[in-house]
Amino acid sequence: MVTPIIRTRGLSKQYEMGDTVVHALRDVSIDIARGEMVAVMGPSGSGKSTFMNLIGCLDRPSGGHYELAGESVETLSADELAEIRNRRIGFVFQQFNLLPRTSALENVELPLLYTRLAAQERRARASRRLEQVGLGDRLDHHPRQLSGGQQQRVAIARALVNDPVLILADEPTGALDSRTSVEVMALLQHLNREGMTVVLVTHENDIAGFASRIITFRDGEVVGDLPNQANDAAAALAESARPRAADPAAT
């Protein structure tokens, strides 16, 4: 059997708030295979963000077991977790989280600063990734000079730059209008078709429609885990809206 990218067994997380213990996540056991595109849905407070933070190695579980690409991570030190995040995971955030007053190229280079790569190689990889998301002609632009959709594509290039096994997107279209949302989703979907595993959190049904599988959380538990039948239609729509690489008109 092929090792899944994500395998959780009885994963749980509790917070102590004063005297009461809040169970943010209870006993979640999920496998996500290589090449899947999974949407995580649920109302706020359902535990979907906690789940994302745990599988992104940004937070530690209170109990249970988690393997990322066959590697057990719950016993790793903070430094080892930093390295896992650096090499294995690409993050895309709702607010883009680009460094202000810093060029697109340097923003994409950021994860590579924490590797041993030489400056020249870092630059080459970063500009290659920017070309891949269709921003090859915007290398020196600062985030303020880019539209929201372009900024999110810079963020996606940054997520891709260190060749991760998994892209985690937390409400990637939450700050975008519907047209650019479709563009960004199409880009993610395109990456998925090229073999990248993508997990995204959303509360919008039409965004979740781009995924091949939808996992629903409520009160810290998985209440639904279904393949997405509407996916084929959405994929066709996305393919038509996808910005072509190195096409300056596709903004």
Added chain:
Amino acid sequence: MSWLSTVRVALNALRVNKLRSMLTMLGIIIGVGAVITMIAVGGGAQARVAEQIRSLGSNVMIILSGSTTSSGIRLGAGAAQTLTEDDARGIATEVDSVIAAPLLRGSGQLVFGNSNWSTQIYGAWPEYFDVRDWRIVAGRGFEANELTGAAKVVIIGQTTLRQLLGENVTPEAAVDQMIRVRKVPMTIIGVLERKGQSSQGQDQDDVIFVPLSTARNRLFGAPQGRLRRVSVIMIKVAEGADMKVAEDRIRELLRQRHRLQPGADDDFTVRNLTEMLQAQEASSRILGVLLAAVASVSLLVGGIGIMNIMLVSVTERTREIGLRMAVGARGRDILMQFLIEAVTLSLIGGLIGVAIGLAGSYVIGNVAGWRTEMRPEAVLLAVGFSAGVGVFFGFYPARKASKLLPIEALRYE
């Protein structure tokens, strides 16, 4: 993360916030500038005193004629000339490891050709030049027969030489010239080296010396009885001998020679000049330390300014820290980034401060006319100290940044 890229990231962060970086540096600039200037001023004061000690000659005491009591009225110091040449001779023979040199002070007009000049005239023994560590650069000193025979010979100081024989005369050319001292023709036999200002600011080179007997017999009138009075006796205590012991011995000897009753006031005063100058040196050193200490306080305040701004910066950039951690920065990468930012701020501030300090001490030296002395180790110390301030005050904010949890830093609004 490599050193080079850490430094680049730090420099970039500083460049992005130019105004704030400049204002933060200002504290360090002022601090280092003040330290450098104050050390220069303190060093100058010390060097000045040290120079005075050198010019006086080391281990020198001076015995002045003291007060006398006449019909119950006590007259002030120097009111009567109570010291004699025989006192000096007595000190020289009976006190161990001292050189004594009596001096008879006067003044008068000198004439050479068609120029004339009024100056100090001292009657002295040859030993006087040993006491003062004062070398003769051309010609020779007094000889024994010139002293006993009241010979008409002169040893001349540099200023007097210039005033009398012209600006361009060489010491060698001056030797064997005839000048008239208070109308008495005399031969220049020696020229003294330049001594500079005394501790009271007098020009010590505006002077001529004649044998003591010549001064008494030929220049300053008839001998006053057989006591052969002198103005002062200068004493040099040999290197390594205790000046206090010598002073006590001399005091005892003079009381005995002057037949003073026990309980009567001394009719002379012994001043330990070297000791006075050393006290002055110690006080100027303390002054220098105090100045530097006060200036260091401003450096400290500058350091606190850096800490303040770095703390603000860490808070402001919490999301950036979270992002960096999410993409793989370890705690120590974040620590190094902020530490290097703080050190860069303080180091650049320190270098600018050094430039301002150098300029400041130059201005003080030239405008206020104070002597300043810049020592390279003071500059190194100030720059090193400012870097230290950066590390010390940058560490806490940097550590605070590195201890942030990535998930909380990312969510920070």
